[in-house]
Amino acid sequence: MILVDVHAHLDFPEFDKDLKQVLQRAKNAGMAAVISQGVHHASNKKTLELAAQHDIVQAALGLYPLNAPNVVVPEEENDDYDRSTVGVDETLKFIRQHAKEIVAIGEVGIDLQFSDDEKNQVNNFTKILQLSNAVKKPVIIHSRKAEKLVLDLLEDAKHKQAVLHCYGGGKKLIKRAVEMNLPLTVTSNAQRAQHFQMVAREVPLSQLLTETDAPLLGPVVGERNEPQNVQHAIDVIAKQKGLSAQEVARNVYMNYQRIFL
Ligand SMILES: [Zn+2]
Structure with a gap:
């Protein structure tokens, strides 16, 4: 079976020691591609290196909303986010310079759960949509507590190249x-997350993608997640749609090719 994981964070320290083995397991499971997401300037640089070193790793470069240096994050949340010291414009310039080496711009978006600084987040996101248009690469969007807002912004900008990652909207x-x-993802924790079972049911197969968000969102609470677990997302879609896992995987792979290649 052919698998794709359109959203993982292979540059995170959780993979420092054994990324090679993790990717070998992914290959053995049938993985054709893992799109690793940069979340700020240093993370983007590391993501490019990983994509150059490992054949199944594809790079997405981005700026996670809460990592942007101009976004106000409450002090109690500050420690959880790696606040970039590199400015937004410089980060976006770097992404533009490396546009030929990437398949998407991500992880980007808006998070109003952990920051109420809507103004700066919307400003940054608007610039990112313009960049996405200019370089013709889709954006991979995080939209926690901003599920309606991102749809409004995409609509206002008439922006069509976008993927909704881990979408929490009703x-x-x-x-x-x-x-x-817009394509939506089903995550590797979907067997224990009813919301993503609903996504798998409601969204047509032609608009579904699979992801792990590894090292986060694993099938087992508290355990490090890894790309091969994307199999669980396939199983959930198959169950919800009454199709074979093979048929789901084949369709998700076609969606991946249409959207990213
Ligand atoms: Zn992510």
Whole structure:
């Protein structure tokens, strides 16, 4: 079976010791590609190196909303985020310079759960959408507690090249996203997350992608996640749609090719 993981963080320290083995396991499971997401300037640089070193790793370069140096994050949350010292414009310039080496711009987006600085986040996101248009690479969007806002912003910008990662919106918003022709992901923790079972049911197969968000969102609470676990997302989609895992995997792979290659 052919598998793709469109959202992982292989540059995170959790993979420092054994990334080679992790990727070998992914290959053995049938993985054709893992899109590793940069979250700030240093993370972007490391992501490019990983993509150059490992054949199944594809690079997405981005700026996680809470890592942007101009976004106000409450002090109690500050320690959880690696606040970049490199400015937003410089980070975006680097992404533009390396556009030929990447398949997407991510992880980017808006997070109003851990920061209420909507103004700066929207400003940054708007610049990122312009960059995505200019270099013709899709954005991979994080939208925690900003599920409606990102749809509004995409609509206002008439922006079509976007993937909704780990989308938390309810049925109504999911329906709207589907009508906007946006792809949505099902995650590797979907067997224990009813929300993503609902996503698997509501979103047409032609708009579904699979991801792990590894090292996060694993099938087992508290255990490090890794790309081969994307198999669990395939199983959930297969169950919800009443299809074979093979058929789901084949369709998700076609979606991946259409969106990213
Ligand atoms: Zn992520």
